[in-house]
Structure formats: structure tokens, C-alpha cells
Amino acid sequence: MIKQYETVFIATPVLSEAQMKEAVAKYTGFIKENGGEIVYEEDWGLRQLAYPIQKKTTGFYYLIEFKADSQFVDVLETQYRRDERIIRFLTFAMDKHAVAYAEKRRANKQAK
Secondary structure, eight states: OEEEEEEEEEEOTTOOHHHHHHHHHHHHHHHHHTTOEEEEEEEEEEEEEEEEETTEEEEEEEEEEEEEETTHHHHHHHHHHHOTTEEEEEEEEOOHHHHHHHHHHHHHHHHO
């Protein structure tokens, strides 16, 4: 069953700009290769973490909104766990209210 998902991952702050772009390209490509469709992506940049993770206090945040089969999320999260660049991730299925909110947020961002 095809659903819409939102995934945010935090990459280690020791990455260069090029390494971060390569990590993002890996996951967006991985989603497309497995029959997913990228709806939206947003780079939140380097941010302070709420608490230290692996002795790091900052991390690169990146959001990807995508549509994919429900079994694909397990495969994607396995890839995150195997990648030493990713220190945290969260993926969740969006209901119709979350989809409507995300669309409204994007429209407001483009209007600015």
C-alpha cells in the first residue's frame, strides 16, 4: 500500500558540504530506486542538538517527504542504521492532516 512518509535524519557534524550532499543524494536515490516518489526535501542545515549524541552537540538535519510502499520504510531505516554518517533518524507515516499541514507550510515558505 502506497503511503506518504516524512523522514528526518541527522548526519554527523564532521562532514564537509560535499559529503553531506553525497549522503542526501544516496538516500533520495535509494528512495527513487525502490519505487518511491520524492514529494519534497528541505535542508535544515547545521543545528544544535537537544542533548549530546555520540559526544556530538551539533548535526546536519535533512527532511525528505516521499511516497512509497509501506514495506520500504524498514529497508530505508536499515540503510540509516548501517551508515556511520547518520547519528539519528525518524520516519513516520503522514495522515491526511499531516499532508495538508505540510502542503500549507510549503506554500507559506514559497510565498516569502
